[in-house]
């Protein structure tokens with residue numbers, strides 16, 4: 001479109017707007033949308049908006065009456081707000097301020113709402129839209145330009161691309177390091193054995209030997225093999241609960257006739273469920289309780305689990321009393337201590 005045609009369109013638009021302002025309600029002026037805004041390649045003029053279009057008419061049947069009502073509401077609203085200001089200025093009175101402010105805001109709000117609902121064009125308004133797609137040749141030219149540009153960019157950055165690929169590869173390898181190195185040293189046979197040996201003397205965590213006279217019936221004590229109370233991993237696996245369930249020898253299972261001298265019974269303290277310390281001896285029921293998930297073990301029956309998720313008994317440590325009255329182990333545990341791993345080992 002030429003410059004002169006554009007100027008003519010703008011002039012026509014100005015005239016149409018001027019005539020609408022002069023007598024919009026009385027006459028049905030037509031507003032032409034200037035062709036200067038047409039997209040390239042679009043033929044013909046845009047749709048025409050007419051002031052007598054029903055969509056542009058106010059909703060109110062009698063707009064002047066609605067206008068008067070709205071004006072009254074706005075005036076009342078203004079007076080209400082002004083009254084609030086006056087009362088406040090005079091020193092304030094909560095109830096009056098509330099009334100004035102409430103009435104003022106309500107009336108102004110009502111006026112605004114009514115204005116929008118009854119005096120504004122009711123619509124709905126739909127703007128027709130021309131196709132926005134570019135002509136086919138333009139689109140093909142753009143697509144091939146993008147492809148060519150991409151090829152050029154990557155060709156020029158081939159060296160960096162190689163470096164990037166190498167970097168990602170090295171990163172991937174290095175990312176595997178924690179999986180290998182963070183597993184720590186191999187456990188060896190630590191998970192299969194403890195430090196309890198034939199003749200190990202039972203001692204407290206402070207290294208004090210335990211004699212056959214130390215516990216009353218119903219008492220309990222956590223014990224360790226002598227010489228292994230300083231190392232934390234040793235303490236964790238060797239910990240053993242010693243209970244005195246009676247004054248005479250106790251046989252918990254066939255084959256364990258000599259394991260419970262003078263009513264002393266010793267079981268691994270490492271729970272066979274998830275490895276928590278089985279710390280509570282209940283004398284009344286002769287049970288050991290694991291506090292983690294409430295597994296209960298029968299002390300007089302080889303510590304078989306009678307309640308809870310523990311899948312197998314606590315291993316029992318065979319005891320004997322030496323010539324000096326010290327409690328000692330006849331041997332180490334006859335099975336691995338602790339939870340599920342041991343059932344598969």
Ligand code: FES
Nearest residue numbers: 271273274290293
């Ligand atoms: S760890 Fe003992 S019951 Fe779960």
